[in-house]
Amino acid sequence: MQLDPERCRSLLFVPAGNERFLNSALRGDADVIQIDLEDAIAPNQKEVAREHAKKDIAAIVSAGRAVSVRVNAEKSLLDNDFDATVSPGLSALTLPKVENAEMVRELDDQVTRLEESRMIPSGGIRFIAQIESARGILNVREIAQSSPRLAALGIGMEDLIAEVGGKVDPDSLYF
Numbered sequence: 001m002q003l004d005p006e007r008c009r010s011l012l013f014v015p016a017g018n019e020r021f022l023n024s025a026l027r028g029d030a031d032v033i034q035i036d037l038e039d040a041i042a043p044n045q046k047e048v049a050r051e052h053a054k055k056d057i058a059a060i061v062s063a064g065r066a067v068s069v070r071v072n073a074e075k076s077l078l079d080n081d082f083d084a085t086v087s088p089g090l091s092a093l094t095l096p097k098v099e100n101a102e103m104v105r106e107l108d109d110q111v112t113r114l115e116e117s118r119m120i121p122s123g124g125i126r127f128i129a130q131i132e133s134a135r136g137i138l139n140v141r142e143i144a145q146s147s148p149r150l151a152a153l154g155i156g157m158e159d160l161i162a163e164v165g166g167k168v169d170p171d172s173l174y175f
Helices: 019-027 043-062 075-085 101-117 134-138 140-144 157-163 170-174
Strands: 011-015 032-036 066-070 092-095 126-131 150-155
Touching: 011 019, 019 032, 019 043, 032 043, 043 066, 043 075, 075 101, 092 101, 101 126, 101 140, 126 140, 134 140, 134 157, 140 150
Parallel strands: 011 032, 032 066, 066 092, 092 126, 126 150
Antiparallel strands: none
């Protein structure tokens, strides 16, 4: 299902491979179900999570729902995440720790090549860029204009607060 930024009001995170959470998400009303390969997955479980993510994507697509995958920022992990998850029906990829427009353009090129090799319509997979650093904030205008794939921007508050030396308050989750 195509991700329509005009109609996307909610995005629900589900750790890859968590069947109970996935089933609950499929019963809910979130506009997008996001499979998480990043923070919700321990480093020694990344490969197993990618295999689960493939199945999770298929289940979400077969339910007629929009699905996004939050990938890892580290290049070697990111490449493996893309290889495992760029597939027919994937609505979007959430890109963490985006700091500049060039990063988005490079990832756009990489996804375009994967789409072409897998006979997926070019440009159909959208991006959600997560800004999680002061550098990303400074470059946000250029990031926002970097690719026609870009459907939304998000702020990774905890990483941003930590980078600038702030204190993360658990109560901030209420706001």
